[in-house]
Amino acid sequence: MRFPLKATWLALTLAATTWSLPAAAADVQLSIDAGKPGPVIHRNVYGQFAEHLGTGIYEGMWVGPDSKVPNVRGWRKDVVGALKALKVPLVRWPGGCFADEYHWRDGIGPRGKRPVKVNTHWGGVPENNAVGTHEFFDLVEQLGAEAYVNGNLGTGSAQEMAEWLEYMTAEGSSTLAQQRRKNGRDKPFKVSYFAVGNEAWGCGGNMTPEYYTNQYRQVATFLKTPPGNKPQFVASGGNAQDTRWTEVLSTQNIKFNFDLIGHHYYSFPGGEWEKKGPAVGFDESAWIWLLAQAQDFGKTVEANIAVLDRNDPQKRIGLALDEWGSWYDPEPGSNPGFLVQRNTMRDAMLAALHFHMFHEHADRVRMTNIAQMVNVLQAMILTDKTRMVLTPTYHAFAMYTPFQDATTLPSTLAGNPAYALAGKTLPTVSASAARGKDGKLYLALLNVNPREAQTVKLALQGASATRAVGRVLSAAAMDSENTFAQPQAVQPVAYEAKAAGGTLSLPLPPKSIVVVALED
Numbered sequence: 044m045r046f047p048l049k050a051t052w053l054a055l056t057l058a059a060t061t062w063s064l065p066a067a068a069a070d071v072q073l074s075i076d077a078g079k080p081g082p083v084i085h086r087n088v089y090g091q092f093a094e095h096l097g098t099g100i101y102e103g104m105w106v107g108p109d110s111k112v113p114n115v116r117g118w119r120k121d122v123v124g125a126l127k128a129l130k131v132p133l134v135r136w137p138g139g140c141f142a143d144e145y146h147w148r149d150g151i152g153p154r155g156k157r158p159v160k161v162n163t164h165w166g167g168v169p170e171n172n173a174v175g176t177h178e179f180f181d182l183v184e185q186l187g188a189e190a191y192v193n194g195n196l197g198t199g200s201a202q203e204m205a206e207w208l209e210y211m212t213a214e215g216s217s218t219l220a221q222q223r224r225k226n227g228r229d230k231p232f233k234v235s236y237f238a239v240g241n242e243a244w245g246c247g248g249n250m251t252p253e254y255y256t257n258q259y260r261q262v263a264t265f266l267k268t269p270p271g272n273k274p275q276f277v278a279s280g281g282n283a284q285d286t287r288w289t290e291v292l293s294t295q296n297i298k299f300n301f302d303l304i305g306h307h308y309y310s311f312p313g314g315e316w317e318k319k320g321p322a323v324g325f326d327e328s329a330w331i332w333l334l335a336q337a338q339d340f341g342k343t344v345e346a347n348i349a350v351l352d353r354n355d356p357q358k359r360i361g362l363a364l365d366e367w368g369s370w371y372d373p374e375p376g377s378n379p380g381f382l383v384q385r386n387t388m389r390d391a392m393l394a395a396l397h398f399h400m401f402h403e404h405a406d407r408v409r410m411t412n413i414a415q416m417v418n419v420l421q422a423m424i425l426t427d428k429t430r431m432v433l434t435p436t437y438h439a440f441a442m443y444t445p446f447q448d449a450t451t452l453p454s455t456l457a458g459n460p461a462y463a464l465a466g467k468t469l470p471t472v473s474a475s476a477a478r479g480k481d482g483k484l485y486l487a488l489l490n491v492n493p494r495e496a497q498t499v500k501l502a503l504q505g506a507s508a509t510r511a512v513g514r515v516l517s518a519a520a521m522d523s524e525n526t527f528a529q530p531q532a533v534q535p536v537a538y539e540a541k542a543a544g545g546t547l548s549l550p551l552p553p554k555s556i557v558v559v560a561l562e563d
């Protein structure tokens with residue numbers, strides 16, 4: 044195996060781990076055409092999701108203003124600081140399944156007087172409504188993010204949703220606008236997206252797509268806002284491999300407006316929902332199984348896009364992949380209704396594979412939300428009382444921030460070996476290139492093989508590059524994770540590659556994510 048003149052990752056990682064030099068493999072050829080810009084990657088493709096579920100909001104982010112844990116108006120300083128560093132562009136709230144049991148009036152006014160309900164979906168624990176509309180908007184404003192509010196179709200009504208929207212967005216002297224002011228908010232809130240229900244095919248009411256579509260038409264008739272503060276409306280769509288919801292919704296869209304169709308896709312190894320497998324301590328077949336789900340997700344997205352291309356050739360409707368990520372068996376000893384799971388290098392790799400797929404379909408995939416932001420499923424951050432740890436998935440999101448609002452560039456891979464095991468096959472290398480908002484050329488490369496290194500040789504058209512500078516994320520084991528005892532076991536390190544003999548070659552360690560800026 045040949046390395047370019049300088050490969051900082053190699054020096055750093057070999058010093059820090061017990062890896063042996065990887066086996067030789069023929070170089071993969073990557074061609075990028077910087078002269079043929081494609082669609083823009085909407086920054087909200089890097090969106091997050093915070094549901095009233097387990098310790099995802101309470102404890103994980105919200106501690107209340109009287110807590111000894113340092114906080115700003117109740118929101119944890121450490122967690123919000125880490126999320127700000129991640130440039131979180133968008134947060135979806137309050138669910139998920141919780142959304143279809145949430146009544147917004149329970150979450151306004153003095154916190155001590157708010158009703159206590161039972162969170163029937165998630166663990167049957169008390170929900171004291173301490174986090175409501177004002178607190179949520181305070182969080183997104185502290186983060187500098189946009190707000191995606193999910194309305195209640197399941198146990199709510201057109202009236203309740205219409206009044207919530209009026210409460211949040213009205214400017215004038217209506218009673219609801221005045222009530223908002225009395226509760227401490229003069230200016231209207233900015234609602235970027237509003238969804239009518241969640242998973243209407245399941246926890247949102249077990250509806251058929253035809254029934255939901257009729258419900259949507261009725262409700263949407265009454266969802267009115269001041270002209271300058273109109274959210275994009277999201278219709279709840281299908282799940283996993285389904286395309287029927289997209290079919291029915293997009294055929295009906297001609298008269299009854301929505302901007303996006305929500306679609307959910309969770310990845311779990313093994314193919315059996317009841318036996319998803321552990322988050323750590325898995326073997327290589329569970330590694331490839333999970334990562335192969337990224338391909339299946341890609342095929343599902345393509346199938347839904349094909350439906351939209353037929354029914355909406357003007358590309359008016361976007362796809363909102365508003366729940367995605369890994370889902371494993373609950374962490375032993377945890378409340379199974381809290382969906383607590385550990386997070387490893389495998390999760391970071393899954394996230395990065397998904398990012399490449401989102402980039403590839405940037406003209407239709409206009410927003411996504413990983414499930415979820417803190418302490419739930421594929422989280423960015425795990426907390427334990429006053430402590431927090433950043434997961435490998437956090438680092439993957441952090442490395443890809445230059446791709447927010449970047450312009451895609453076409454790239455092709457040749458000589459890309461198959462990585463195959465346990466009946467699953469993936470291309471070893473995945474690549475994505477874009478021109479960042481800062482004008483720089485960015486390249487992301489993945490090597491999904493956990494045992495063998497790979498080198499990528501770059502052929503760049505329409506620009507030139509003699510150096511690649513950025514960061515690499517890899518780990519000693521497939522299930523390496525960051526724990527409270529070892530919070531920095533998996534973290535990105537500096538990476539640099541220089542052209543030799545007129546060729547820029549980028550070495551990729553086994554199981555690695557490399558994100559670099561290409562420099563002349």
Ligand code: AHR
Pocket residue numbers: 094138139140141241242246366414415420
């Ligand atoms: O993210 C956890 C749950 O998964 C959400 O509440 C629901 O929409 C989905 O089934």
